[in-house]
Every structure is written in C-alpha cells, then in structure tokens.
Amino acid sequence: MAARDSAKGIKNSGNSKVRRRGLAVVSGSVGAFAAAAAMATGSAAPAKADIDTLLDPIIQPLITSLSDAIAGFDPTAATDLTSWTDSLLSSLNSIDLALPSTPDPVAAVASAAPAQSDPTSGTYDIPIAVQEDTEPTVQASIEGGSDQTLLVDTGSSGLVIPATDLSLTQLIDLGIPTGINEAGYSGGVDYIYLTYDDATVDYGNGVLDTTNTPIDVEILSWPTSLSSGSPLDFQQFLSDNDVTGILGVGDGVGPSESPLQADGFDGVTVDVTPNTDTGDLVVSSTNANPGTAIYTVNDSSSGAPISSLYETVTTNGQTVGSTVSDDVDSGGVYGTIPSSLLGDNSSVPDGSTITVYSSDPSQGGTELYRYVVSDNGVDNAPSVTSGTSIDSGYAPFDEDPIYINYTDDTLSFDEPGSISIS
Numbered sequence: 081m082a083a084r085d086s087a088k089g090i091k092n093s094g095n096s097k098v099r100r101r102g103l104a105v106v107s108g109s110v111g112a113f114a115a116a117a118a119m120a121t122g123s124a125a126p127a128k129a130d131i132d133t134l135l136d137p138i139i140q141p142l143i144t145s146l147s148d149a150i151a152g153f154d155p156t157a158a159t160d161l162t163s164w165t166d167s168l169l170s171s172l173n174s175i176d177l178a179l180p181s182t183p184d185p186v187a188a189v190a191s192a193a194p195a196q197s198d199p200t201s202g203t204y205d206i207p208i209a210v211q212e213d214t215e216p217t218v219q220a221s222i223e224g225g226s227d228q229t230l231l232v233d234t235g236s237s238g239l240v241i242p243a244t245d246l247s248l249t250q251l252i253d254l255g256i257p258t259g260i261n262e263a264g265y266s267g268g269v270d271y272i273y274l275t276y277d278d279a280t281v282d283y284g285n286g287v288l289d290t291t292n293t294p295i296d297v298e299i300l301s302w303p304t305s306l307s308s309g310s311p312l313d314f315q316q317f318l319s320d321n322d323v324t325g326i327l328g329v330g331d332g333v334g335p336s337e338s339p340l341q342a343d344g345f346d347g348v349t350v351d352v353t354p355n356t357d358t359g360d361l362v363v364s365s366t367n368a369n370p371g372t373a374i375y376t377v378n379d380s381s382s383g384a385p386i387s388s389l390y391e392t393v394t395t396n397g398q399t400v401g402s403t404v405s406d407d408v409d410s411g412g413v414y415g416t417i418p419s420s421l422l423g424d425n426s427s428v429p430d431g432s433t434i435t436v437y438s439s440d441p442s443q444g445g446t447e448l449y450r451y452v453v454s455d456n457g458v459d460n461a462p463s464v465t466s467g468t469s470i471d472s473g474y475a476p477f478d479e480d481p482i483y484i485n486y487t488d489d490t491l492s493f494d495e496p497g498s499i500s501i502s
Contacts, residue, residue, distance in 0.1 A: 203364040204288040208232060208350070210357040211322050214413045214474040216350060218327060218361055221282040222295065223250040228324045232350060232361055234385050234484060235409030235471065236265070236328035238336035239281070239295045240273065242315055245324055246297065254279055254297070263296075263335030265326075266471075268310040269317040271301035275336065288363060290343045296336055326411070329361070330385055331486050333407075341486040350410050351481040362481075385409065385484060385491045390437040390445055391470060393421045395429050405469045406436065408476060408491060415462040415473025428461045430454035436472070448493050449476035 208216045216232040220239075228241060243251065257274040264270035273296040281293045301314035311317035318324055329338045329348050340348055345363050352359030385408035392401035400421050409415070417428060428434070432453045439445035449472075453461045462473060476482060476493070483492040 201365055203362065203366070204283075205360040205362055206284045206287050208352060208359040208361055210352060210359070213357075215322060216352060216359070216361075216410055216474070216477065217323055219284055220325075220327070222246065223253045223280055224282075225250050227285075229322070230325045230327035231321060231323040231411050233326050233328045233409070233411030234330045234350060234482070235333060235407050235411050236326065236335065237330045237333050237338045237341075238328045239279075239293070239325065239339045240298060240328070240335070241295060241325040242298045242318070243274075244315060251297070254295075257297075261296075261335070264304060265317065267317055267321075268304050269301055269314050270304055271298045271314045273298045273335075281339065290339065292343070293339045294337060294342050295339065321411075329484065331484050331489055331491075333386060338486070346487050347483055347485040349481050349483045350477050352477055354479050385482075387491065389448065390440050391417070391421065392435045392437075392441075393417070393428065393432055394435070395425075395432040401440070402468065403440070404436075406472055407470070408472045408482065410474060410477050410482075412471040412473040414460050415475065416465045416469075416471045417462040418468055418470060419464050419466055420468070422464065427464060428453045430461075434462070434475075436476070449479075451475050 206218050208218055210216050217229050218232055219227040220230050221227050222241060223246070225246065228245060230239070246254075254276040255278050258277050259275040260272065261275065262270065262272055275294065275296055277292065277294045279293045279295045280289070280291050281295070282289050298314050301317075303310050303312050311320060318326070327339070328335075329340060329350075331338065331341065338348075340363050345365055347364060349362040349364075350359070351362055387406055387408065389404055389406040390401060391404045391406070392399050400423065402418070402420060404418065417434065419426075422428060430453060433450060434453065435450035436448050437445035438448060441447070451460065460475075462470075480494040482494065484490075485492070
C-alpha cells in the first residue's frame with residue numbers, strides 16, 4: 081500500500097480494495113481533541129479552560145488543509161467549512177471544559193517500572209494471519225490497550241492508528257506529540273496525524289515488546305476522490321481492508337519510519353507458509369536473509385522496497401515487456417500494471433502470465449515472480465495504470481520469504497523463479 085508524505089512529496093502508485101461506503105467524519109471525540117490540543121502546545125491543559133482556546137491551535141491548521149482539499153471539488157463548500165468552524169468556536173467560547181491535569185511526563189518516566197532488556201538483541205517471530213488471501217496482518221497492543229489488527233505493509237513506513245481506536249488515557253500515556261503532519265495512502269484517503277515517539281507496543285501477545293516506539297495517530301481524514309468506490313474517511317479505508325491500523329515496515333517510503341527500524345532492528349522478513357493463511361513477520365537484530373537470496377535490490381535513492389525491475393505480460397503466446405519501477409508491496413492486494421503492456425486491451429486478459437525479472441531477461445535478468453491471471457476462477461488481475469510504475473501486490477509474498485534490510489537499504493527475494501501464483 082503506497083503512502084504519500086506531504087513533507088517528502090512522495091507519491092507512489094498502489095492498489096486497495098474498492099468496496100467502500102460511509103460518511104466522512106472528524107476522527108476522535110472532543111475530549112481527544114482537547115487533550116491533543118494541549119499536548120500540541122507542549123503544556124498541560126488547565127483545570128478549566130475555554131474550549132475554543134484549546135481547540136483553535138489544532139483545528140485551524142487542520143481546517144486550512146481540509147479546505148484546500150475540498151476546494152478542488154467545490155470552492156464554495158471550502159468557504160462554508162471555514163465560516164462554520166469560526167462560528168462554532170465562537171459559540172463555544174463561553175463554555176468551560178473541565179479537564180484532569182496532565183501528568184508530568186518527567187515524573188511519569190521516573191516512576192515507571194524498570195525497562196525490559198533491549199528487545200533488539202535477538203530474533204522474534206510475530207505471527208502473521210493472511211486475511212482474504214492477500215492481506216498479511218499481525219496483532220499488536222498499544223499502551224496496554226486491546227489488540228489491534230495491523231496490515232503488514234512493505235509499501236509504507238510507520239505504525240498508523242486512528243485516534244478513535246485509542247482511549248483518552250492511552251492518548252495521555254503517549255505523552256506530548258512531537259509533530260503534526262499530513263499524509264495519505266494511494267487507496268484514496270488523506271489524513272492529519274500526530275506523531276508520538278514514546279509508545280509501548282506489544283506485538284503478538286508478548287512475542288515482542290518495544291518501548292520508545294514511534295507511532296502516528298490519525299485525527300482527521302478526507303477522501304482524495306469522490307468517485308464511486310473511494311473511501312470517505314480513514315476508518316472506512318481501514319475497515320474495507322479488514323484492519324484497524326497499518327504497520328508500515330518498508331524502508332524509507334513514508335509517511336514516517338518503520339517502528340521496528342526505529343527500535344534498532346536490522347531488518348524484517350515477511351515469511352508466509354505456502355498454501356496457508358499463516359506465517360511470521362521475522363524481526364531480527366542481525367542480517368536474517370532467508371535461505372539463499374539470489375537477487376538483492378539496492379536502490380538507496382528511494383529505499384526498499386521500490387526498485388527498477390522488468391515486467392512482461394504473455395497472452396496467447398505473445399509477450400510484451402518493459403522496465404518498470406516496482407513497489408514490492410505486501411499491502412497492495414492484487415497490484416497494478418502499466419497499460420503499455422496490454423496492447424489494445426483495457427484490462428489483463430484471463431489466462432495471461434505476468435512475470436517480473438531483476439532486469440531484461442534477454443540480457444540475463446533473473447525471474448523473481450510470476451502468476452497467471454484469473455487462473456482457476458480466481459479474479460487476481462492487477463489494476464491497469466498509466467506510466468511505468470507498478471505495485472507488485474501480494475503475489476511475490478505468497479510463496480517465498482522476502483527480506484528488507486534496514487542497514488543497507490536492500491530487498492532480498494528467496495529462491496526467485498520458484499514462485500507461481502494463481
């Protein structure tokens with residue numbers, strides 16, 4: 081699942097499910113916004129404060145960004161939104177909001193239980209469950225809360241969770257946010273998030289506990305398109321993919337940093353057992369390339385997993401191929417394919433074989449993965465896009481382990497050429 085970070089200007093093609101419906105809403109309750117506003121200013125909230133005093137510093141930047149996005153669809157609506165917000169804050173001016181005092185973060189750290197041994201000193205197998213044949217997920221608890229179902233996404237970096245999935249106590253426990261930013265996913269949603277650098281995350285019921293973990297908490301979202309099937313908010317975007325959050329484990333592809341990389345691990349392996357819906361996310365403090373990695377991508381300009389590869393489509397014995405920029409994306413569902421490889425076809429014909437190589441096979445390129453489209457009645461055809469950038473989708477992860485090395489910006493395929501996805 082490709083991510084876009086407004087600060088970095090990253091925009092990659094991607095794919096996601098399109099069975100979305102619902103209403104765009106402001107994420108989080110008034111209490112959560114009030115707490116976030118107090119944290120964003122770097123000070124504890126007063127015992128009694130005007131609501132508009134608390135909300136204005138955080139709402140106004142968000143409304144400005146949201147208004148700019150809405151203006152692309154309807155300039156009048158954007159103006160009305162700004163006027164409505166000003167009126168709402170003005171009307172709330174006389175209302176006092178009683179808030180509990182925010183704990184002193186220094187005192188909280190001093191009174192905390194002793195930290196466990198350094199979690200980066202070993203190898204940990206976090207259980208993976210694959211949902212709907214294409215969505216690798218893990219379970220994780222944030223700040224002692226209930227387990228969240230997180231999509232394991234090599235096409236993005238950063239642990240992203242909606243504020244609506246965290247209690248006010250959890251938000252306070254996260255401490256003071258270090259920033260507020262805008263980002264988005266190629267599935268059609270943009271969002272505003274608060275960045276925290278000191279979360280405690282329990283992966284897989286105690287398999288691995290990390291502290292001082294960076295996470296992004298979404299607080300406001302909106303669609304990037306009003307076309308049929310597009311999600312209308314971040315929560316709908318997640319629920320349509322059967323998850324409650326995203327665990328971006330890619331290297332340097334945004335919107336922030338992989339929390340496992342930030343915790344000092346050298347790399348991760350997405351290892352799903354063939355023909356099953358189970359596997360492991362192997363997190364290691366040492367180079368943990370699975371088996372013999374015949375081919376390794378090294379493209380530090382964009383970071384793993386984005387790389388220059390070669391893709392072909394074979395239909396009725398005719399093969400068309402070209403060099404592509406491939407986002408090897410475990411969160412990309414069925415992926416994408418350039419229209420230039422399809423000739424006069426507007427979609428990939430059933431029975432076509434899609435093959436991806438390390439480089440042009442006529443010049444010795446190694447086959448990395450291949451699959452047959454709509455084989456055995458399974459509609460696994462990638463979406464057609466323009467340009468030369470593609471999203472691999474889940475296909476290459478279905479048979480063999482793939483390793484992302486954070487220390488040298490590389491991506492390794494195990495036993496390339498053995499993959500045959502249908």
